[in-house]
Amino acid sequence: MRNFLVTLLLIFVFQFEAFPQSRHKIDSLAKVIKAAKGDTSEVNAFYELAWELGETNPDTSIILDKQALQLSAKIDWKNGEAKSTNDIGWYYYLKGDYPNALDYTNKAITLYEELKDKRQIANMLGNIGLFYIDEGDYPKALEYQFKALKTAEEIGYKRLQGNTLGNIGMIYDNHGDYSKALEYYFKTLKIAEETGNKLLQGNTLGNTGLVYQEQADYSNALEYDFKALKMAEDIGNSHLQGNMLSNIGIVYREQKNILPHWNTRIKR
Helix, strand or coil: CCCCCHHHHHHHHHCCCCCCCCHHHHHHHHHHHHHCCCCHHHHHHHHHHHHHHCCCCHHHHHHHHHHHHHHHHHCCCHHHHHHHHHHHHHHHHHHCCHHHHHHHHHHHHHHHHHCCCHHHHHHHHHHHHHHHHHHCCHHHHHHHHHHHHHHHHHCCCHHHHHHHHHHHHHHHHHCCCHHHHHHHHHHHHHHHHHHCCHHHHHHHHHHHHHHHHHCCCHHHHHHHHHHHHHHHHHHCCHHHHHHHHHHHHHHHHHCCCCCCCCCCCCCC
16 A cells, blocks of 8 residues: 555644644643633643643643633633634544544534634634544545635635645545546645645645556656655755655666666755
8 A cells, every 4th residue: 555645634734733842831831720810811721731742642631621621611712612622622633533533623613613713614624524534434534625625715725725635636546536636636736836835745746746656657756756855855854855765766666677876965
């Protein structure tokens, strides 16, 4: 089975940026919670602390965000309820608990609908699509990716459009529908270029190369793999560089050619 690049994960970036794991920040947030008086600042501290711990300790993050959710409901802060509910769904996803991830994400959508926040609704629809990808339910995954795409288009949310188009292409690729996969990858590249999203460009160029490789169109496969490699070098993404160097080697091997020497500057 082929290994996909990371396009399908990018959709989460808009709601969840990173896990900084700052000990100082964790201590500071704990002090804020201890000194807080049951207001929005305490809610914010709860889910920020949950986020700092999320990747390494999602169970603790779920407990913290449930406290944030309870306090948000008590003070009737809908934005806090929506964010806490959404984050809980994410931590269940990290645990591989898809039923609870879907349950909380759907609840978050309901709350964001009350707030008329279409941007977050689009994010959540896309996330549900990714949950279904992980479960292997591709018809449902496509259904939610297209829902996310439609909402993103309605509000001009270009960056999410690009990521969702890439996910749709990946699903078609996984089904062996290469013409559809290429159609959506090319749409992804257009949006990525318009928005200057070089990471998405690099991933999509690599995924496009893989589609051509699967069809034994090695000339086009190498063309897109080398484009992806250059993009990876330009943005200093060593993970993507490694993937592309490996893919290029596989293409040459499949052609039964000797891998030629080329100079690749890998940024560290």
